[in-house]
Every structure is written in C-alpha cells, then in structure tokens.
Amino acid sequence: MLFDTFGTVVDWRGGIIREVSTFFSRHGIDSDAEQFADDWRQRYQPAMERIRSGERPFVRLDVLHLENLRDSLRNAGIDQGRFTDDELLDLNMAWHRLDPWPDSVEGLNLLRARFLIAPLSNGNISLLTNMAKRAGLPWDCILGAEVVRRYKPDPQCYLDTADVLGLQPAECVMVAAHNDDLAAAAAIGMHTAFVVRPHEHGPSQDQDLEATGPWDFICNDIVELGRLAGSAS
Amino acid sequence: MLFDTFGTVVDWRGGIIREVSTFFSRHGIDSDAEQFADDWRQRYQPAMERIRSGERPFVRLDVLHLENLRDSLRNAGIDQGRFTDDELLDLNMAWHRLDPWPDSVEGLNLLRARFLIAPLSNGNISLLTNMAKRAGLPWDCILGAEVVRRYKPDPQCYLDTADVLGLQPAECVMVAAHNDDLAAAAAIGMHTAFVVRPHEHGPSQDQDLEATGPWDFICNDIVELGRLAGSAS
Incomplete structure (x- = not known):
C-alpha cells in the first residue's frame, strides 16, 4: 500500500501556516501567513513540471522548496537580506515537521499489520524519514520521487516504484486524497483508494471533495481504510 | 547510524544453509548445503566488483544473487532443468528471509530512541524491507546500494548516502562487523562502530575476529553499542 503524503497523511497547510507564523513573529514581519503558505505551495507543481518535462535534471524536493521559499519571500516583498542562510534552511525544514x-x-498501524506500507510521495527521503520519526508514521520503508528520480504523476514514477518492491502494479494500492494521483496510478494498473480530505486546502477548498473516478476504496479517513482493506484482503 | 546488514545485523550463513537444506531435501538432492551456501556467497564480491569497476551498469542485488545461484548450481553439478523458474526465484528470496x-x-530499538537508524547495505530495497518486516528490525528508513546506485565499498556510496540524509559524513556512524567497510566509511569522514561477529562465516572464521582500525566504538553486540552510544551522545 503506497501513500501520497502531503494532504493525504499529513496536514501540510496547517503545519506550514504554523511555522511561517512563528517565523514572521520572530522577525517582526507583518504579513499574512496563510496567504504565504498557499503561495509557497502554489509553486510546487510548476517547479516539478520543469523536471517532469525534462527541462531540468532531477533534484530533490528540499531543493525546490528552498527555491520556492525565496520566490515567495520576494513575491511578498520581504527582504531576504535580514535572514541568515541557516534561518531560511530551518524554515524550509518546516516540510519535515x-x-x-x-x-x-x-x-x-492497522494497515501495517496486513500489508507492506510506504509513502509514494514527491517528498525526498530525509523529509519523509524525519516526518515519520517525529510523527510516529510506521512506514516499512521510504519510497517516492527521490528513489526513482521521477516526480508524480509521471507514469514511470509509479511503475518504477512497483519494480523496486519486486511487485506488479496490480499488487499495489495507491492511496491518495487527490483524484489526479489515483488516475495516474490506475492508468498503469495499480489499485486505488481515495481518502477524502476536505480541509487540506483550508475552509474554501473546491477540489477533491469527492471521488471522481471508479476507485477501489473510497473512505473518510485512514482508519476506515484499515477496516475496509482488512476485510477485503 | 548506518548499518551494514549481512553478517552485522542478520546471520546470512545460518539462514542460507537452512533454506538450501530444505530446498535440497524437497528435491532429493544429496549435496552439502554449507558448502553450497559458502559458494553462493563467494560469488557476491566479484559480481559487485564488475559494477563498481564500471564494467557493468548497476543492477540490484536480487539480480546478482539469482545469477550467482545459477552459477553455484552449475558448479555443484546440479541440473537446473529440474526446477521451475518460480522455485529458483523462491530460493533466491532466502536472502529476504x-x-x-x-x-x-x-x-x-535502544539506538532508535536516540538516533535515526537505517541499513547502509548492498542489499536492495525490497530485500531489506522484507527482511525488516519479517524480523522486526525497526529501521527509520531503508537506504543502501539501490538508493544511491553504488555498491560498498565505493566511497561515493557512503558520501551519497549521507547526502540523501541531508547530513555531513561526520554526523554519521557506520556500524559493521567488517573492518574493510569501516575503513571505507572512515576514509570519507564517517564515524565508525565495529561489532564483533565471530561466527558469521561459521566455526572456522579467520577474518574480522577483532578490530584492525581505530574505530570509535568496538563492541560485542548491538545491545552493547546501544549502551555505549547512548552514554556517549
């Protein structure tokens, strides 16, 4: 069972808002942390797209997050000269926390008793490992973009991950709160599970509020998936 | 803390002898399982050396183990026509068990409470993951040759693994029962811990019976390392 992570397993928006707020307070910056978090995240897909398209060689997500952080600061009119490199690197590590x-x-934990579970995330290995250790996520191993050097939804990312596990795609279940991630996994033959996360993007979320494809499992949270998948296996 | 696995954490020789014995019995083969296990393992370093030297592109250890198994069967005069591919693949999975x-x-478990722990093994990801799940090895993540596409003791294998973790080599400790592994790790700046495993190669072992370098920790088992490293950190 392979899990998307940002939004599906962890609340990226709440965590980034919290860390940005603390950072702004510490530096006496009067700027909107929610807006800043959303701006930072909006730069995520375009940054990966340059790599998916072949325009840029693979670099890990920590690198893209730091470049995007600098762009978001510039966009918010915040002078970066007031921060040390270590201060910016630490804020960039918010994605690990x-x-x-x-x-x-x-x-x-329910799923782990019956299945091999791993993230198949665009996060890099140290990000996912630090996150798991801090949050107590009981992964059997850490997979994802850095292992196969491809960003989702590149089809080869899903195919190569199954291959790393020595499995056929049909022996895998992709679990995500995002219909497009599941569509890409289904297209190469994986099973799919949709977890509804109606607050991932905050109170005014207008996407992924329901399943838009014929997913094998549709559930409200991962405990429910544990019960469904346990009885189906 | 990065761990060599075969010999340091798991008893490869005992496990392979057990699985080969069962396989030979099932197929009515009258051949020495201990000798066969040692022959299979002796082909390990030469097979990786072709990849380290650049003569052959990287392939994961499961592939090398299967090629070496076929060579060992041939060497023992055992006709492979009597086995199905699935039977040979299952015997090859003995390294996962x-x-x-x-x-x-x-x-x-002692070390995990204070450090990030991971295998830095020549085993591939699924081998190490299946092994950990079966044996209850509580790794924080699975690292090693397949992640960095280099076999130890290639110096770049250690350097790239530290880089994946976002760490300097001096922030890592390499743990192994093999002096040559520790020498390679120390040469690129890692700390080192030697665990004496006097029976890894059976009753007549004549190598790695003691530390031959100035390793930071020298201990008789991993529990002792847990106590030493816990008090030193």
Missing part, C-alpha cells in the same frame, strides 16, 4: 491528520497513525 | 542475531532487535 508536518503533523499527521488525527486518524493517520492509528490507520497506518 | 534471514534471521537477526539474538541481540539485533533489542539493540536497534
């Missing part, structure tokens, strides 16, 4: 949704740890 | 030394799980 995201909290799980309330059901994630219990749900993953 | 090795038992830990009696102290390994307790020692790793």
Whole structure:
C-alpha cells in the first residue's frame, strides 16, 4: 500500500501556516501567513513540471522548496537580506515537521499489520524519514520521487516504484486524497483508494471533495481504510 | 547510524544453509548445503566488483544473487532443468528471509530512541524491507546500494548516502562487523562502530575476529553499542 503524503497523511497547510507564523513573529514581519503558505505551495507543481518535462535534471524536493521559499519571500516583498542562510534552511525544514491528520497513525498501524506500507510521495527521503520519526508514521520503508528520480504523476514514477518492491502494479494500492494521483496510478494498473480530505486546502477548498473516478476504496479517513482493506484482503 | 546488514545485523550463513537444506531435501538432492551456501556467497564480491569497476551498469542485488545461484548450481553439478523458474526465484528470496542475531532487535530499538537508524547495505530495497518486516528490525528508513546506485565499498556510496540524509559524513556512524567497510566509511569522514561477529562465516572464521582500525566504538553486540552510544551522545 503506497501513500501520497502531503494532504493525504499529513496536514501540510496547517503545519506550514504554523511555522511561517512563528517565523514572521520572530522577525517582526507583518504579513499574512496563510496567504504565504498557499503561495509557497502554489509553486510546487510548476517547479516539478520543469523536471517532469525534462527541462531540468532531477533534484530533490528540499531543493525546490528552498527555491520556492525565496520566490515567495520576494513575491511578498520581504527582504531576504535580514535572514541568515541557516534561518531560511530551518524554515524550509518546516516540510519535515508536518503533523499527521488525527486518524493517520492509528490507520497506518492497522494497515501495517496486513500489508507492506510506504509513502509514494514527491517528498525526498530525509523529509519523509524525519516526518515519520517525529510523527510516529510506521512506514516499512521510504519510497517516492527521490528513489526513482521521477516526480508524480509521471507514469514511470509509479511503475518504477512497483519494480523496486519486486511487485506488479496490480499488487499495489495507491492511496491518495487527490483524484489526479489515483488516475495516474490506475492508468498503469495499480489499485486505488481515495481518502477524502476536505480541509487540506483550508475552509474554501473546491477540489477533491469527492471521488471522481471508479476507485477501489473510497473512505473518510485512514482508519476506515484499515477496516475496509482488512476485510477485503 | 548506518548499518551494514549481512553478517552485522542478520546471520546470512545460518539462514542460507537452512533454506538450501530444505530446498535440497524437497528435491532429493544429496549435496552439502554449507558448502553450497559458502559458494553462493563467494560469488557476491566479484559480481559487485564488475559494477563498481564500471564494467557493468548497476543492477540490484536480487539480480546478482539469482545469477550467482545459477552459477553455484552449475558448479555443484546440479541440473537446473529440474526446477521451475518460480522455485529458483523462491530460493533466491532466502536472502529476504534471514534471521537477526539474538541481540539485533533489542539493540536497534535502544539506538532508535536516540538516533535515526537505517541499513547502509548492498542489499536492495525490497530485500531489506522484507527482511525488516519479517524480523522486526525497526529501521527509520531503508537506504543502501539501490538508493544511491553504488555498491560498498565505493566511497561515493557512503558520501551519497549521507547526502540523501541531508547530513555531513561526520554526523554519521557506520556500524559493521567488517573492518574493510569501516575503513571505507572512515576514509570519507564517517564515524565508525565495529561489532564483533565471530561466527558469521561459521566455526572456522579467520577474518574480522577483532578490530584492525581505530574505530570509535568496538563492541560485542548491538545491545552493547546501544549502551555505549547512548552514554556517549
């Protein structure tokens, strides 16, 4: 069972808002942390797209996050000269310190008793490892973009991950709160599980509020997935 | 803390002898399982050396183990026509089913409370993941040759692994029962811990019976390392 992580297992938006708020307070910056978090995240897909398209060689997500952080600071009119490199690197590590949704740890423990579980995330290995150690996510191994050097939803990212596990795609279940991630996994033959996360993007979320494809499992949280998948296997 | 696995954490020889014996019995083969296990393992370094030297592109250890198994069968005069591919693939998976030394799980749990712990093994990701799940090895993540596409003791294998973790080599400790592994890790700046495993190669072992370098820790098992490193950190 392979899990998308940002949004599906952890609350990236709440965590980034919290860390940005603290950072702004410490530096006496009067700027909107919610807006800043959303701006930082909006630069995520375009940055990966340059790599997916072949325009740029693979670099790990920590590198893209730091470049995007600098762009977001510039966009918000915040002078970067007031921060040391270490201060910016530490803020960039906020992505390593995201909290799980309330059901994630219990749900993953249920699933881990019957399945091999791993993230198939665009996060890099140290990001996912530090996150898991801090949050208590009981992964059997850490997979994802850095292992196969491809960003989702590149089809080869899913194919190569199954291959690393010595499995056929049909022996894998991709779990995500994002319909496009599941569509890409299904297209190469994986099973799919949709977890509804209606607050991932905040109170005014207008995407991924329901399943838009014929996914094998549709559930409200990972504990429910643990019960469904346990009885189906 | 990065761990060599075969010999340091798990008893590869005992496990392979056990699985080869069962395989030989099932197929009515009258051949020496101990000698066969040693022959299979002797082909390990030469097979990796072709990749380290650049003569051959990287392939994961499962591939080398299967090629070496076929060579060992040929060497023992055992006709491979009597086995199905699935039977040989299953015997090859014996490397995924090795038992830990009696102290390994307790020692790793001690260390995990204070450090990030991971294998830095020549084993591939699925081998190390299946081994950990079966044996209860509590790794924080699975690293090693397949992640960096280099076999130890290639110096770049250690350097790239530290880089994946976002660490300097001096922030890492390489743990191994093999002096040559520690020498390679120390040469690129890692700290080192030697665990004496006097029975890894059976009753007549004549190598790695003692530390031959100035390693930071020298201990008789991983529980002892857990106590030493815990008090030193």
